[in-house]
Amino acid sequence: MRTGRVASVHSWELVTSVDGPGTRMTLFLAGCPLRCQYCHNPDTWQQRDGATTDIDDILARVKRYLPVFEATGGGLTISGGEPLQQPAFVTRLAAEASKLGVHVALDTSGFLGRNASTALLDDLDLVLLDVKSGLPDTYRDVTGRELQPTIDFGDRLAAKGVPVWIRFVMVPGLTDAPENVEAVADIVSRWPNVARVEVLPFHQMGTSKWERLGIEYPLADVHPPESDEVEAVRERFRARGLVTY
Template sequence: MIRVHSYESLGTYDGPGIRLVVFLQGCNFRCLYCANPDTIDCKGESKEVAPEEILRMAVNQKPFFGKKGGITFSGGEPTFQAKALLPLFRMLKEAGIHICVDTNGGIWNEEVKELLMLADLVLLDVKEFNDERHRRLTSRSNAQTLQTAAWLEANGKPFWLRYVLVQGYSAFREDIEALGKHFKAYRMIERVEILPYHTLGVHKYEAMGLDYQLKGVEPNTSEQLEEARVLFQSYMNKVYVN
């Protein structure tokens, strides 16, 4: 059984085309700006769903996917449930449905490796390139995330690089430049997405009785986003503000 938090039909922000987005329960990171804090706990208010049920939903929505769309697994952190997801991924492959995994890349084991091999596209969230600042932002090291990126490159697995721009936390010119230099020779990066920081999930913290840690951090201005886009673009192609 798979622990599912929620679904989004006809999604257009998490991978190419129109997609069924499955938000899974459980995460190994503790990102200060997390928009889905209710997905962090391994159980939360999630429901256990049989793989066949998710397959049925994907097959039913397949006519809307077109040539580029498919199913995206987000969260939470999908690789947190890698073992449970493997049978579903195999069934989705047999049904000819494009599979996308949105991951922080911070979990690694044989099940995760097999899961990413079955995926058609990986959305890799690199929270910060500087490890000390990454720890401040997520309470975890970025070492495994960078190793996961190297594995994707070495195994010819297409991926998108995603970077949330947060003033005072990840919007440092020197860190973006270091990230650009690190990834500029990668051939499997199909797209770079700069994700603007937002406070849309703050009400969830209040409802859960939690203290939101980034009070006072302002959303990005259009000028800040454009400056970051140009900086990324100096190292990598196909850079977009999502």
């Protein structure tokens, strides 16, 4: 694993209209240092629970989908868990996929952004960066970790001009306070490389996984936001000149 020859992989899937442009092969690496209250994939938290997988197996799948990527303007999205927990593999995979002409996206919280080398950033066509909250206290409450590393990583991406899509999950009573949303907008609007902000309404689809793992789900009683509430949050980003979805 130290050389990036193998990784602990949770799963992969073929998706369209999420995780980047076109049809994507999204690879979910196992292991994450965050504990987001709204996590839909708590089964990706432990790196030891993934399957040790050789990079050649992943690249063989990527090659199989080259015609699909070409026809749809899609590519590979490296996700998790937190992919930057296995930086050697991610760096090698991004380099190999780039050599094949594949559009490569990295889906990350940015918390381990310091693990991303300049060489890796050079091979990324897009970063899907989760800014899970804008106020440090709320961020800590939501994730169990600190906000600053995500801001630092965003600053590096901005300095290098790597295109970024921001993701913000709107959870009623947890992340939707106007001052928290404004703080996210403050952070994001100083990055000129942000092409869009995706405001994702919280949903309950991950509940069964928490139950299966025997972990108490902290948001069991929270209802998804109404569509006009989501639009109001999107409007706050639009007011800063940001393109939102």
